[in-house]
Amino acid sequence: MAKRKSRINFFYLPAVIVMLIFIAYPLGRAIYLSFFQWNGYSSTMTFTGLKNYQSMMTDNIFFVSIRNTLIYGFGSTLCQQILGLAPYDWLAHPGSAIMLIVIINSWQFVGVSMVIYLAGIQGISTSYMEAAQIDGANAWQRFRYIMLPLLMPAISSSVIYNLIGGLKLYDVIISLTQGGPGKMTNSLATYIANRYFDAERAGYAAAIGFFSFVMIMIISTIVNGYFRKKEVEY
């Protein structure tokens, strides 16, 4: 049985090979680049050690981008029910532009959560609900004590997916504000693009990219751990 258990690992080989070639190698290369000064296209690169990481510490826009990334990530995940849009030039002010970006991103991805929940709910056998009803549980109790715990895997998938999507937010910001006004709505993702293409600092962009990867990983590991504790076995 133990041999059978380890032979099952062959089933994930194709997936792992594809991801090694198209993700792991490029990521390794990005980390390598983050120790160089490079404009993104010339054939000469200068090794500068940790200088790119040091420049992050004195870069105000970098910290603004971190703050915005957190707002986009958590804001979009939490915010579901903001209804009215007042007649007001939202994009002219950083504060309201950030809020508008959060709303549009939530609008776009509530559907995704719905699909995940629907699949989760359908995976729950109706016999559990019937048994609880026979035992005299009311609708709320059936929801709270039967459905919600069994739905935990779906909830954690959905929250993690939305959170990561929000923390990586790029296209909505580019098309609405291009990171402006005054670079104040940049997320880390758009700031990477800005440094890479506009400032031609590819090495610095790679360093920010590596930083954002580590930051998102830490946040989602913590959130994932929280939900794992709430899952039940049955």
Added chain:
Amino acid sequence: MKALARLKRTRTGDMFGDSGIKWRKKDWWKYLLALLILAIYLFPFYIIFNVALRTMQESASLLKLPSEIYFGNFQKVISEGAIFNGIKNTFIITFGSVAVEIIIGCMAAYALARNQSKLNEVVRSLIMSVMMITPLTILVGVYSTMASLNAISTYWGMIVLQTALHLPLVIMLYTNFISSIPPALDEAAAIDGANLFQVFWNVILPQLKTVTVSVIILSGVSTWNEFTYAYYFLQKANMKTITLVIQTCFSAIMNDYGAAAATAVIGMLPLAIIYLFLQKYFIKGQIDGAIKS
């Protein structure tokens, strides 16, 4: 919409043990809420149709209908024909990558869900960590990989790249789902002499219908609308996907919003049709489950 309403009713019926499908008066606020949410969701579609059906000179506010319905944008986009080539390219790439993702994704998930060894925990968290990479970070490396494989501006290159990017999500959904299938089923089949592949094929696969529909929708929609990587890796004009065709309406000289909106409307139609078709399977999967139990 009818299908959605029916789905909602059957679902509440099943979950809370009520019988029959009937309009219940005390639930009026649920219907009102649903209508309100629907209105919020349809609003951007109203705007995009509104832009597509007006001239550039139209002065009426975007909230109001244009003073005269104008089909010129659609005529222009259709006669140029780039959108149809775009739909073809997008369809091939989306279909190809979703198919490959489903096959190697549920295989990988089967192994990760059934053999939870220390090694596999590491493999699993490494795969999940891929989701946390912002696309532009790895662009340079992906470019050199694609160039050395001669994969730039090819269908297969884009299909494999999209597969690699979406596998973590697909594997996460399948792993969570397979974990909820009792392992006793596998063991019973193993005792009956089934090998690993037979267990996978006969015991696991038949149960994955509903989660596969979620995978098709989530991954399919995101590939259909993908822009960043398509922009860099589909450089030939005849390889452009829908999002790239829309982008050609915007240039330094003029932004043709009408043509962009008309292209977007035509470009989302196939997706809407496929979605309506898949929705039936949601309902079907649920009825299957009810009959089994």
